[in-house]
Amino acid sequence: MQKQEFTITVYTENQIGLLNRIAILFSKRKINIDSLNTSPSEVDSVHRFTIVINETEEVVRKLCRQIEKQVEVLKAYYNTNEEIIWQELALYKVPTEVIAEEVKVERLLSQYGAKAVVIRKDYTVFEVSGQRDETDAFIKVLEPYGLIEFVRSARVAIIKASDGFHKKLKEFEYREPSEEVIENEYLDKNEEVFEM
């Protein structure tokens, strides 16, 4: 199986220490986390982790099982890049003087979808949100003018096929979980599993 980029989405309780509990599942297996983001989710009180790793699907599936096994984790999903809408946000600080003199800023902004967040006498901060190639491309553009600082956020991702977590959470709150909560991937891929 080929390694590829997977985005893992984890719905959790908001608990101190849970980040560590999840992170060590990766480090224990010597797997590098390319990007990690924690944020609120569509459901009040439920937290959402977005983790990007480059691994084979088998490793990712096993990892998700281990993540889901943690007491304070509600659910873990993994998706390929085709299955998600994803964005990162990058900030670029450049000297205002140089930029104002040498660049046609407006064209730059429209061409790269950038926006000026702060314009001061001494520096200007641009923002680009997009995928990795887009934020990278803008570095190339600004580098000749003296890029003072650059920072990029972790990936945030929306799962195309997801119906959100509201309904699922209700099922979790029942004592006896419904069939929906316990997803059994074998059941969904019946023919494949039972070939003998």
Add this chain to the structure above:
Amino acid sequence: MIKISEMETLTIKETKKQVEEKKSISGSVAVLDALLNENVNTVFGYPGGAIMPIYDALYDYNDRLEHILVRHEQGAIHAAQGYARASGKTGVVFATSGPGATNLVTGLADAMIDSTPVVCITGQVFAHLLGTDAFQETDVINITTPVTKWNHQVTDASEIPAALAKAFYIAGSGRPGPVLIDITKNAQMQLFEYEGYKKCEHIRSYRPKPIVRKEYVEEAAKLINAAERPFVIFGQGVILGKAEKEFKAFIEKAGIPAAWTIMGMSAIPTDHPLGVGMLGMHGNYGPNLLTNECDVLIAIGMRFDDRVTGRLDKYAKQAKVIHLDIDPAEIDKNVKSTVPVWGDCKETLPLLTALVESKVYPQWLQKFHDCMEKEKSTCIEPEMNPAGDILTMGEVIKTLNELTDGNAIVVTDVGQHQMVACRYAKMNHSKSNITSGGLGTMGYALPAAIGAAYGDPTRTTVAVIGDGGFQMTLQELGTIMQFKPNVKILILNNQFLGMVRQWQQLFHEKRYSFVDITSPDFVQVAKGYYIDGQRISERSQLKAALKTMLDHEGSYLLEVMVGKENNVFPMVPQGRGVAEIVLSKEEI
């Protein structure tokens, strides 16, 4: 509620006065009340600065809670593990912050990998001192995260009842495991309005048992009914699920030969007609060899440890695999299953039993018997009835079997004696085999045997220990001296770190590198702790000496000098497939 700054100045007396005035209770009392509500009657622990308020409260609970003062916190947690494994209940440990807490780590890791329900309560420095590198402060939550099923720090007394209720629920439900609750000293002392203890029965993010899918049970039954050479391999899941009866009914109806992992041993009596022995690196010949000849492999409550599977790409490749497990993360982790049956085997086994046809496989079973004959002549006979004068570990276990008739709890440490004891011990009852299977913790047996003696005082507890492992935790003789649990200590002394020596002999050209371990006079050491004992080295003394040990009122230490360079066989050498099991060193 009192502020932290005020609290430090509070003396115990003042605290008690406040209790009467406010009719509220301290965090410490809430801890002990929680234990009583969880039907805990025995706690293994060791006091220290940060857990003093709990120990102060314990002073008044002496009549309801028996506290066993161990000699080292590692001893406390191993004892709690032994208690849990012998009783089927959750073991409880008290330890202080800093070194007290870090000393628990080995036991937590052991309990984690062997799915043993344990609740550890550690003291922690005052909440306002957290992160200041205070005296005996250590970040126990982060240290223990990888080795606990769940852990949690409490900084406010009002959280204590709910935290402990969650702790006991998580430790004991689903696939059991260790839980650690770290309570800051201020929370132990703080008074709060107590509304009584409510047991935890549901946590929305935690599903201890996956839902049982009947279609899979049906699919599994179809496979079993069509099988010609089905083979059951079972682990501790059967014991943890209290499903011994259900398991027995299943194999007896289906007529399928069944082999146990080291952790599953004693779930059925070792002399059950369908019991074909132990799996694993030093397991029996037939179960290993025939794993690669069965057509349907039914794995029940076991996790395909590498010591069981050997080389994975040579493991049961010809077989359809049915895997019954309560932990979805175990399914397909190491061995790909054809039909996964998620669920508690207490629930899934009866469903499966109902659907399987009543059958027998005399020819298939005969293959196991033939393998056993071969193993008997090459490996077992020389162990049981050795030609020379030098005692073997195997004959000690054989003689022990004769005297206990398989009714004792056998607690083993780690190494050659462990393999020999698990290969040859006769066991009639479930929960008879207590050993460190997954982690392989030397030093486990003595404290675990103390715990087992409290966990099931109606049975004889025999701790079989090597000369190396005994020296790792022999301080717990002090615990035996003081609290007098009835533990029979059987040291099998081969004057070597035998298992490592065996590997050095077989795989490192006999370059014996630091396996030659010197021991003190164990009998004299025991005597120093007022524990009777003797050392023997002659076959003629063996039976009488074992009888003296078993008949002795109270604990007893018997040291048996055995052959120095005996090896444990059969063996699946590391990196080889189960079918490449060898019966002697010549075959390696």
